[in-house]
Amino acid sequence: MPWISIKPWLHATGPDAIVSMRSLLPAPGLTYGAWLSGSQMTDTDGVLQQFWDGFRLPDYFGWNFPALSDCLRDLTWLSADQYSLVIEEAHEILPDDPDGFRQLLDILSTAGAKWSYVKGSGTDERARFQVVLACSQEGLQRVKTAAATL
Numbered sequence: 001m002p003w004i005s006i007k008p009w010l011h012a013t014g015p016d017a018i019v020s021m022r023s024l025l026p027a028p029g030l031t032y033g034a035w036l037s038g039s040q041m042t043d044t045d046g047v048l049q050q051f052w053d054g055f056r057l058p059d060y061f062g063w064n065f066p067a068l069s070d071c072l073r074d075l076t077w078l079s080a081d082q083y084s085l086v087i088e089e090a091h092e093i094l095p096d097d098p099d100g101f102r103q104l105l106d107i108l109s110t111a112g113a114k115w116s117y118v119k120g121s122g123t124d125e126r127a128r129f130q131v132v133l134a135c136s137q138e139g140l141q142r143v144k145t146a147a148a149t150l
Contacts (some may be wrong), residue, residue, distance in 0.1 A: 002141070006147040009112030009127030010105070012090070014137045038089035038133075044100060047093065054085070065103055070128075072111035082128040083115070084111030091139020102146045109150045 004012045034054035041047040042119075048063050058077045061067055085108075087093070094101040108131045115129035133136060133143050 003073065004144060004147075006105075006144075006150065007109055007113070008110055009129055010131045010133075010147070010150075012133040012135060012143040012147070014135060014140045016137070023050075030079065031082050031084055032078050032080035033084040033135055036085065036087045036088070038087050041087075041093040042095060044094070044097070047100075047104060053103040063099075065107060069107045069110060072107060073114045083130070085129075085131045086134060087125050087131070088134045089136075089139075090133035091135040093144050102149055105143075105146055106150060 003014075006012060035064050036050040036054045044065070044101050048068060051057060051068055052061065055071070055075075056078065057068075061071055093104065112129045112131060114129055115127060135143055
């Protein structure tokens with residue numbers, strides 16, 4: 001199970017994933033990319049801090065999950081045509097809070113659904129808000145289990 005597409009905009013990958021380069025490349029246009037560290041997201045404050053730093057969230061950010069959801073569905077302060085988010089060590093996110101982990105995945109899924117699709121080159125379509133959760137092989141099962149409820 002090297003590469004799992006949970007939704008067209010939400011993916012999980014193990015360390016030995018093989019995926020076509022075409023599926024990773026954004027459509028033409030301005031792309032904002034953020035790399036976050038799951039090992040720094042072991043509690044809610046760490047999750048919010050990583051998103052604050054990675055997405056340069058606005059000053060009015062409310063430092064809770066509903067505020068994170070609102071901001072990721074807005075993104076007007078980041079001038080871009082599409083957004084790419086990679087979370088390394090994603091299996092380490094909220095290890096003692098499975099409900100919080102599912103809530104975060106739901107926030108990411110909802111943001112991706114809101115941004116929906118943009119036409120790419122040729123006939124394929126790509127989401128404007130792409131999330132890749134990079135995990136250890138063992139951690140991939142945790143992500144897959146949590147994502148099954150989305």
